[in-house]
Amino acid sequence: MKNRKAVFSFSDIHVEVEGKEVVKGVSLAIAPGEIHAIMGPNGSGKSSLSNALMGHPGYEITGGEAYLDGNNLLEMEADERSRAGLFLAFQYPLAIPGVTVANFLRAALKSQRGPEADMSDFRKLLKKKMAGLSIDESFATRYLNDGFSGGEKKRIEILQMSVLNPKVALLDETDSGLDIDALKTVAAGINQFHDETKGILLVTHYQRLLNYVKPHHVHVMIDGRLVKSGGPELALKLEESGYDWVGAEAGLKAGA
Amino acid sequence: MSEAKHDIIIPDIIPELERGPLWLRQKRRFSREAYNDAPIPPRGLHLWRYTDPAAFVVDRTTSSDTAYHDNYDVIEKVELHNLSEGHLSGLVSDFGGREIRFHGFDRLRDQGIVVTTLSEAVERYPGLVERYLYELVNAGVGKFEAMNGALWNDGIFIHVPDGEVIEKPIHLLREAGSSDSAQFPRALVVVGQNAQLTLIDEYGGGAAGNGSGGSYSNGAVEMFGLPDSRTRYVMLQRQSSVTTSYLTHRARIDRGANMLTIALSFGGAVTKQNFGVTLNGPGAESNMYGLLFGSGNQHFDNHTIHHHASGQTRSDIDFKVVLRDRAVSAYTGLIRIDRMAKSCEAYQENRNLLLNLGTRAETIPELEILNEDVMCSHGATIGPIDPMMVFYLQARGIRHQEAVRMIVSGFVSDTLRQVPRDLQERITGFVTQRLEHI
Incomplete structure (x- = not known):
């Protein structure tokens, strides 16, 4: 169902990877200004869900609907979804040899703004955003993710979000591989991005990012389904007690 | 090219064989005989598996050599502008050897640097030319090298004396004639001790793709880097899409000398190129970059050789290929390290990017490592x-x-x-x- 209030909503999403169903009917509506978190054990399908929503060619959406700001997402190619305002911060960003961070972001921003757009502010914008995320200026001329550490890649993902300024951001395990300082920097970047118009979906295994980015709603995903929803206190309970009890409550095996 | 071609013999009485002093006439005649005696290489033979050698058999007597491609003037203008802007040290326009023009070499001549036609160099610098010409590219290399050895007319000679540094490139524009022309360009380059040279060797022109007969070019380049010299050689192939082209490049560098070879291939219908550097003294280093972008029905066959004849030498090759439409590329890369050549480093990488189905790439690394004290690696990828x-x-x-x-x-x-x-x-x-x- 199209949810007119939500900036981003999807219902009964099914996803297959290599013929195997990994997401088995998931629905969610994110109102403007809301931060949601999907938590779950490894293999629960939460990364598959975010990749499929972005249009990853390896994940096939076999059922359901998704709307971004009123646009039917599933009819669009990945680049159209992005231009419609969707952003996915990847768990494992790829290296693109020979393409510098600056050139990549310039091309991306230009595609968002349109071919006739004035890009004269780009350099200044990039410099400011990089400084905000404590990314050294030299990264602008380095090849995208080529030889970057795990933490550097995550910061560059947040930099991309910050420069492209989407309506809805899906953040897939953005906290993994970060030390505490990097985690704080990245969280500050997310909080800075967030305002009353944005929708954010945090996909994470651990609760620790949620100490710095406060979700309004927390959902638990197990075996391809959202089995429980609650407020921020749910994340704390998961941190204390793990996932098994939710699974047991839902009559499911929590997996790894 | 599809029909089987008979071997064509180079006749005994032709003007090319009568040019130059006695030693040169003898070498030309020897080359002619070697060419005539050598069979067309069988298809199964090393380096001929991917390209039909019949493509390079040509009857020079039926070749006409008149017209040149229209866009030549444009390119010459661009490069003359580069010259006037100071991006170049000098520009040579070589119309298939029939006419060779030199632009902007006054300053280099004052430095004692020689840039002239090979035919003039034979007369004016007999010692140097006799010593080096045919030393690396000769009948012993193969049938088509013998053909150039007999028929080259004319070529370029560059000598940078010891200690002389040429900051900006010397640019050779070698223009093939239009329909049914055949050319046999040649270059001999000697870079003295501690001297520096950047040479751009650009092959352009050839018949327009309008149904007229294709043009043919068979080139030979010999380069010598004397001790501690630094040489940069850039080959650009941008001939028309109906040109058949064969090129053999060989360089030899001595102790402490450095050679950078960049092979850029975009043009030609059937192009077979062979780049080789012999590292002949300790401390010698050779780096090669290849960039080939094939489209349409283009066929490329490239071979590189790094021959470590001396210990404590280093070589590196990075050969990149991009293909689209129905283009085809074969790359064979030989690293040879001699038995007595200790403590060498040799690297080779060939990456092929295929932009659509219907393209084809082959990659064949060849390692002849006769010494155990080496650092050597090679890698190859082919894929979309x-x-x-x-x-x-x-x-x-x-x-x-x-x-x-x-x-x-x-x-x-x-x-x-x-x-x-x-x-x-x-x-x-x-x-x-x-x-x-x-």
Whole structure:
């Protein structure tokens, strides 16, 4: 169902990877200004869900609907979804040899703004955003993710979000591989991005990012389904007690 | 080319064989005999598996040599501008050897640097020319090298005396004639001790693709880097899409000498190229970059050789290939390390990017390592663009075509960085042009 209030909503999403169903009917509506978190054990399908929503060619959406700001997402190619305002911060960003961070972001921003757009502010914008995320200026001329550490890649993902300024951001395990300082920097970047118009979906295994980015709603995903929803206190309970009890409550095996 | 060609013999009485002093006439005659005696290489033979040698058998007597391609003037103008802007040290326009013009060499001549036609060099610098000409590219290399050895007319001779440094490139524009022309360009380059040279060797022209007969070119380049010299050699193949081209390049560098070879291939219908550097003294270093972008029905066959004849030498090859439409490429890379050559380093990488089904690439690394005290590695990849890379760019809003263009441009960017400034814009243009309508 199209949810007119939500900036981003999807219902009964099914996803297959290599013929195997990994997401088995998931629905969610994110109102403007809301931060949601999907938590779950490894293999629960939460990364598959975010990749499929972005249009990853390896994940096939076999059922359901998704709307971004009123646009039917599933009819669009990945680049159209992005231009419609969707952003996915990847768990494992790829290296693109020979393409510098600056050139990549310039091309991306230009595609968002349109071919006739004035890009004269780009350099200044990039410099400011990089400084905000404590990314050294030299990264602008380095090849995208080529030889970057795990933490550097995550910061560059947040930099991309910050420069492209989407309506809805899906953040897939953005906290993994970060030390505490990097985690704080990245969280500050997310909080800075967030305002009353944005929708954010945090996909994470651990609760620790949620100490710095406060979700309004927390959902638990197990075996391809959202089995429980609650407020921020749910994340704390998961941190204390793990996932098994939710699974047991839902009559499911929590997996790894 | 599809029908079997008979071998064509170089006749005994032709003007090319009568040119030059006695030693040269003897070498030409020897080359002629070697050519006539050698059979057309059988297809199964090493280096001929991927290209039909019959393509390079040509009857020079039926070749006409009149017209030149219209766009030549444009390119000469660009390079004359580069010359006037100070991006070049000198420009040579070589019309298939029939006419050779020299632009802007006054200052270099004052430095004692020799840039002249090979025929004039034979007369004026007999000692130097006799010593080096045919030393590396001769009948012993193969049938078609023998053909050039008999028929070259004319060529370029460059000598940079010991200690002389030429900061900006010398640019050779070698223009093939139009329909049914045959040319046998040749160059001999000697870079003295502690001397420095950048040479751009550009092969252009050839018949227009309008149904008239294709043109033919068979070139030979010999280069010598004396101790502690630094030489940069940039070969650009941008001949018309109906030109058949054969090129053999050989260089020998001595103790402490450095050679950078950049082979940029965009043109020709059937192109077979062979680049070889012998490292002949301790401390010698050779780096090679290849960039080939094939489209349409182009056929490329490249061979590289790094021959470590001395210990404590280093070589590195990075040969990149991009193919689209129905283009075909074969790359054979030989690293040879002699038995007595200790403590050598040799690296080789050949990466092939296939932009669509219907293209074909072969990669054959050949290692002849006769000494155990070496550091050596080679790598090769053939495949399409990683769809995950395309998705990553698309996920940021970049359209599919643009994403492909960016990834391919990234793939070739390290090589482009090596290209001298006066050429960079044109080379980037070739790449961009070939990425249209992907």
